[in-house]
Amino acid sequence: MTPETKPLVAGNWKMNGLRSSLDTLKTIASGAAALVGKTDMLICPPATLLREATSLCSRTALRIGAQDCHSLPSGAHTGEISAAMVADCGATFVIVGHSERRDFQSETDAIVRSKAAAAHAARLVAIVCIGETGAERQSGETLNVLKRQLAHSVPDGATATNTVIAYEPVWAIGTGLTPTTDDIREAHAFMRADLVSRFPGNGTNMRILYGGSVKASNAAELMAIVNVDGALVGGASLKADDFLAIAGIYGSL
Numbered sequence: 001m002t003p004e005t006k007p008l009v010a011g012n013w014k015m016n017g018l019r020s021s022l023d024t025l026k027t028i029a030s031g032a033a034a035l036v037g038k039t040d041m042l043i044c045p046p047a048t049l050l051r052e053a054t055s056l057c058s059r060t061a062l063r064i065g066a067q068d069c070h071s072l073p074s075g076a077h078t079g080e081i082s083a084a085m086v087a088d089c090g091a092t093f094v095i096v097g098h099s100e101r102r103d104f105q106s107e108t109d110a111i112v113r114s115k116a117a118a119a120h121a122a123r124l125v126a127i128v129c130i131g132e133t134g135a136e137r138q139s140g141e142t143l144n145v146l147k148r149q150l151a152h153s154v155p156d157g158a159t160a161t162n163t164v165i166a167y168e169p170v171w172a173i174g175t176g177l178t179p180t181t182d183d184i185r186e187a188h189a190f191m192r193a194d195l196v197s198r199f200p201g202n203g204t205n206m207r208i209l210y211g212g213s214v215k216a217s218n219a220a221e222l223m224a225i226v227n228v229d230g231a232l233v234g235g236a237s238l239k240a241d242d243f244l245a246i247a248g249i250y251g252s253l
């Protein structure tokens with residue numbers, strides 16, 4: 001089984017976590033040992049914890065990623081971190097284009113695409129987030145939005161090894177709401193067909209995660225959907241027991 005054909009359960013801690021949270025990370029890393037070969041596990045802590053997190057997890061199966069990177073390798077960009085800096089910390093993944101950054105930092109598809117390309121240049125796996133807003137869903141635009149975001153946010157150099165797609169309906173993030181299983185099936189099938197057509201030889205195995213109010217109580221139902229290759233988990237990744245319960249469900253299917 002190649003890495004890309006195993007599920008990936010990723011936790012995004014967002015702007016949460018002090019050094020005291022490293023205890024949570026240790027617990028998750030211990031639990032990851034039982035899931036080796038069944039599911040890949042990743043935590044993306046805030047940048048302030050990246051280096052300590054990678055040191056702590058270096059001999060474990062838990063992978064560590066960043067939540068964002070700049071598109072340039074270095075320069076006068078106060079407050080930013082480059083993909084090379086993320087890699088230098090020992091991290092192996094980076095999330096780009098999360099809807100909170102598209103919204104609050106006005107990140108466009110073009111910016112997201114350049115960040116993903118920078119991640120690839122630094123030998124990081126880019127988790128490219130896409131997803132429709134509530135208004136776009138209401139107006140029947142979901143698939144058009146996904147098509148546009150895939151076309152313009154995913155660089156031409158994407159492969160099944162260096163890229164993961166995360167479908168996160170914006171209206172489902174942190175709300176407790178999720179699309180119906182039929183809606184998720186339709187969206188993931190649409191994305192799969194798009195990726196297969198654009199990236200022959202890679203699109204079939206490029207992992208497509210679902211994110212938005214994933215918790216232990218809905219993980220089995222979500223993971224059973226064809227073309228759902230894992231989860232991007234926000235709130236439920238902040239508690240080790242909750243995150244391990246979700247990963248355990250993905251690893252058992």
Ligand SMILES: O=C[C@H](O)COP(=O)(O)O
Nearest residue numbers: 012173174212213234235
């Ligand atoms: O990156 C994670 C997503 O934004 C999902 O967050 P959530 O699980 O708290 O809804």
